[in-house]
Amino acid sequence: MKGRVIKSTGSWYLVKVEANVISARLKGKFKQEDLKLTNPIAVGDWVELEKEVGQETAVIKDILPRENYVIRKSTRKQHFSHIIASNLDQAILVITMKKPRTSLGFIDRFLVSTESYGIPAMLVVNKMDQLEGEEEAEWLRDIHEIYEPLGYPVIEISALMDQDLKSTFLPHIRGKSSLISGHSGVGKSTLLNALIPEAKQETKEVSGYSAKGVHTTTFAEMFFLPEGGDLIDTPGIKEFGILDVEEFELSHYFPEMRQYLGQCKYNNCTHVNEPGCVVLKKLDEGYIHPFRYQSYLNILHEEDSHR
Template sequence: MKGRVIKSTGSWYLVETTEGLVKSRLRGKFKQENLKLTNPIAVGDFVEVCKEADQPTWTIDEILPRENYIIRKSTRKTHFSHIIASNIDQAFLIVTIRNPRTSLGFIDRFLVSSESFRIPTTIIVNKMDMVVKEKDLDYLQDIHEIYEPLGYPVLETVAIDDHGLVEIFSPLLKGKTTLLSGHSGVGKSTLLNKLIPKASQATQEISKFSAKGVHTTTFAEMFMLEENGGYLIDTPGIKEFGILDIDEFELSHYFPEMRQYLGQCKYNNCKHLNEPGCVVLEKLEEGYIHPYRYDSYVNILHEEDAHR
């Protein structure tokens, strides 16, 4: 019987099937497209499950090929990675300007990942009630100015406030599988609870001492949107977003503002760092590429170098 993994704890998996939810275990090992994974099965996976003879338990016997996934480097095991979720239609990257602060570098790393599978991404600036200081408003403006022209919509929300959330989000979520991602404490679970009250995900105040989240959500979990169809996936907060397996000549393909100029540089193995006749550098100079984005490009490139 086919099903979809809606919750994974690492030792058992909740699988939604046409006959309801079944709690399943993993049987055997799975080949993983040459990926070294800390989690062989991820939320969002389509799987084949089978009831164990004379037992109330089920086993997962097969994973169907993943259409896409969002993956990050494992925080504990180097050379291993962790699939955050798979088979998603769009990602909502929840960011905050204050408590905690999300950096542009973090946003760019996430976007490189979602671009690599062409997963449409919306940036949601939550905790807008805390954005009052001039420099925070400036940062907000930067976010709008940098990302909107690249095709990443930027929305502003106050997830603790009921006002208009369902009206704004319902049409965006309809019939789609949407991933919620971002740092711990930005309000992913708070937003999810507002959109799907039945989910009643735990939420927790951020640490007063560090102004950072306390990692309240520990497992990814997918919830059905009952009225309009579709799913929302709540995930644990991520600290850093290590990018993996992106070739140094390929990285610029995942920056939409650079992608359009590729193939126009003098050298076809141009890394757009200091090569003569580089069109990307020319466009940067002319102001068509945002300097912050270019900085992120160089940072990711060098970081990847260090891992090679």
Template sequence: MKGRVIKSTGSWYLVKVEELVISARLKGKFKQEDLKLTNPIAVGDWVELEKEEGQETAVIQDILPRENYVIRKSTRKQHFSHIIASNLDQAILVITMKKPRTSLGFIDRFLVSTESFGIPAILVVNKMDQLEGEDETSWLQDIHEIYEPLGYPVLEVSALKDQDLKSKFLPYIHGKSSLISGHSGVGKSTLLNALIPEAKQDTKEISGYSAKGVHTTTFAEMFFLPEGGDLIDTPGIKEFGILDVEEFELSHYFPEMRQFLGECKYNNCTHVNEPGCVVVQKLEEGYIHPYRYQSYLNILHEEDSHR
């Protein structure tokens, strides 16, 4: 039989085979192409499985080739990576202005990752009911001004309060497989519950002391929209370690730079201080947002120090 992995707890996997959900385990070791992974099988994987004799459970025999995946550096094991989910149509990044605050740098790292995986991304500003004051309005304005022209849709929602959340959201998620990501406490599970009430994901108040989330969701899990499509709730992430992006490659994952890349004087230009750099010229002319360029430099230099 063929099925899709909807949850993985480490040793057991829940696999959806047509309308059934079956518990399955892995037998033996799996070879992964060149990747050092902490998890051989991820949510979203299509697998081939076989029923165990006289039991309700099954054994996973094979993983079908992944169309794409979102992967991050393992926080536990050096030089290892963790696949968050695979076979996705898009990634939804939930962000909040406060409690917790999502920085532009974090957003940019996330977007560089999804660009490098070839996965479209959407930004969802949650907790709009809490937005107040000039500071916060100007943060929101920045988000719209920076990201919409780059082709990333920006949605404003309140997962807790919006009455029309579903109708607002459905055009973006209908019939698609969407990953939901973001810091702990931004309301990923709350949003999921609002869209799919049967999901009943645990949610928890953020810590009053640190104004950060308390890592309520601990495993990625896929839920199905009755209208068609699925959403994958994931544990909150602190930072997004970017993988295997070469210096000269990084600008390919900034859509506003990508269009000028052939035009720099040197074809291995890193767009820092090389003569005849068209990216720096476009920055000065105002075609590239200074915050985005700053993020570019930050990622470039951080990745440098990891090499």
């Protein structure tokens, strides 16, 4: 039989097979794509399983090819990665203006990583009920002005009190498999509980100034929407890795630069200071947002230091 992994707890996996959830374990080793992985199976994987004789449990015999996946570089093993989730229709970043404030740089890293996996992304601004003052309004305006023209939807919600969650947010997630991420404290668990009462996720008050790191769980878990589709929560996961790229390829993951690629004088142009660079020209002309270009440079230099 075939099923989809909804939770991994180390050696046991919960697998949804039609309307049932079955505990399953792995037997044997699987050949994995080209990746060096610290975990063989991830939430979202479709697997082939077999009931164990005389038991409620099952054995996972095979993993079906992954349509896509999101990884994090392993902190323990060099050149190894940890698969966070797979077979996603989209990735949702929940962001907030304050408590905690999500920086544009963090948003850009998220979007570059989802671009590198080929997964569509959207931004959900939560805690709209707390937005006040001109500086905050400006942050929100920037978010809309920068990201919407690039093709990333931006929607505004108040997970804690939104009566309209079902009309504003649900249409974006119904029938899809969506990964939810964002800093700790932005309201991911609150949002899950509002949409899926059975999720019963623990929510944590954000206390103090930099309370970004209070984690309750560290395993990704899939929850099913009553209206169809699922949400995958990634508690404790700060950010994803970017798939390995050469320097001159990073701009492929910036939609506003992608359209000019191949037009620079040098075909391995990194758009930093090369003569005849079309990206730099478009930046000057105002077609590329300076904040985005700054993020591009930051990521270029960070990735460089990892080499």
